[in-house]
Amino acid sequence: MGPQHPSTHGVLHVLLELDGEEIVAAEASLGYLHRGVEKLSEYRRYHQVATLMDRADYLSGIHGELAFAQAAEELAGIEVPPKAHWLRSLLGEINRVSSHLLWLGTFGLDVGAMAPFLYALRDRETLLDVLEAVTGARMMFNYVRPGGVVADLPPEAEPAIRAFLRSLPTHLGEFEDLLGGNEIFVARTRGVGVIPRETAVSFGMSGACLRATGLGWDVRKERPYAAYPELDFDVPVGTVGDTWDRYAVRVEEMRQSLAMISQTIEGMPEGAHMAKGPKVLRPPAGEVYSAVESPRGELGAHLCADGSDRPSRLRLRSPAYFNLAVIDELLPGCKIADAVAVIGSLDIVLGEIDR
């Protein structure tokens, strides 16, 4: 299955051994993209690395930039102004909802429902419009830098955010009617692709895939960063860790994100959005690990500095890589149609897996 199969979400290649419709053995075979993001970082100054972070997980660029920026700030000892923290959380949550919406739509496609996909893209457009107004880009944002963020909110951003805060909850209800409220969807997801909590933990899974098993691990709560300590939100968890739970957790996460977006808009502090400091960073030698909660889970940057203006080594802990690893164990015993639903429910982005 793959890499040109419509449901392998990019260039995933899974070797399936079948007995009729049933999967006997499965092996995820990676290595089609070879982006070299980590290596390329060693040839760029600290401020320039953000552009690579956008391209690793191209659906949640803000989180990639943030993970790297936080690591660089910690190495260089930069104090980030409060406004930058709040803007990072705001944009991060908008980015999360846009990523989850794309996931919701494509997951619908995976179980054969076309309508939710096109509805999700309609709603995603409104979020991308806001991201574009703020950052100038719809995908490769290059917005979060060591020391803060590039720009303040432009005047047109706030009304646009308030507009989707009004429309999206209704539309989320529509999605829940179309998918969650449908017998067929329930039959296709409940009890399918169950990941026990112990398995999830031993495979290093994170994000909604882990929380669906009932373990409420969320970097925003466990190791708070940006403005999250000041925001009021819940961490939705599932019960059995099946495909349904992963769906339900992500839908609820979108509601929580909308609540956070609303709080950040109301409570946005005044002040600078960028710390004062040298144009070219030269952190002292050392190493640091900094993680954020990306739409796919714990996205960490392990950054090593040697005192020069470029990182001596950058290693990303990309959540989808760990979340995907479980399918070799998960798929045997499933049907072909289940494989599609299970892979879809893991919400993988291959750019981040084969980075």
Add this chain to the structure above:
Amino acid sequence: MSPLAVAALRALAALSLMLLNGVVLIYMLRKVLGHLHLRLGPTRVGPRGLLQTTADVLKLLTKEDVEPAAADAWLFRLAPVVVFTPSFMAYLALVFGPGLRFSDLDTGVFYAFAVLSIVPVGVLMAGWASNSKWSLIGGVRATAQQIAYEVPLLLAALGVVMAAGSMNLTEIVASQQGTWLGFLPRWFVFAQLPGFVLFLIASLAELNQTPFDMSEAESELVAGFANEYSGMRFALMFLAEFSNSFIVSALAVTLFFGGWLGGSGLVPPVVVFLLKTYLGVFVLMWIRGTLPRIRIDQLLTLGWKGLIPASLAWVLVVGVAVKLFEGSG
């Protein structure tokens, strides 16, 4: 004119109607799904997208005719014909209005379902001959599905046949004339609602339509049995699929919704019939645009353990009811 020439002309007329109808149905599908899915495409080519189908036909006619090197060449070429021919043959059984038909068959219902049951043979041929694993699974799925759903489909129609006392489509419509209590039409859908529901579900599977489009399930099998087909061969298969949805809808209208009855003399019967049939096709497209796809084992379980016992029970109920009413005169 010799009877042979008349028959040939009738067949030609049916073929023309089928092709024309195919074009209309493709346009309709694009518009219906366009509105359901918020798609802009179908409004762009020509006024209200009217030229889109023309563009599609041109594209399909001029596309390269690809044949996989390792395919079973003869079966591969034959399969689209085997899929297309039954649809054409089923068209011949339809009755569009009083006396408006290609042929008057005493076993119209039986004949229509019998020829439609040849379709999966063509699908299996296409899947096997393509020499592609996804295609093969699609072909095998089509057969498994068809066998599981043919029985309840026929049993659901049997209820109507028993009540009408005929397999002739004209007579079945005639037996739905008149009203109950002075206002409710004597359409079989009111007396045999469970039968109609069984018929609807089984015909969705028979048509290979969402949520039962297992043999071409694009998220699982890429395009299933049609994976390796391009250009006109692909078009023939899909023309057959579109025609089948029209045929099944027309049969449903004839069996359960009084055929061409209900125009109260103001609207020509054939218009009433076509309106009802297209409404049926619209419902099929609506379902197609809304529902997710069921899994093959769930589909078969529903067919064997749900629909077949239910339809058998329904035949029993109708049989007893028909006998009782006969007895009471």
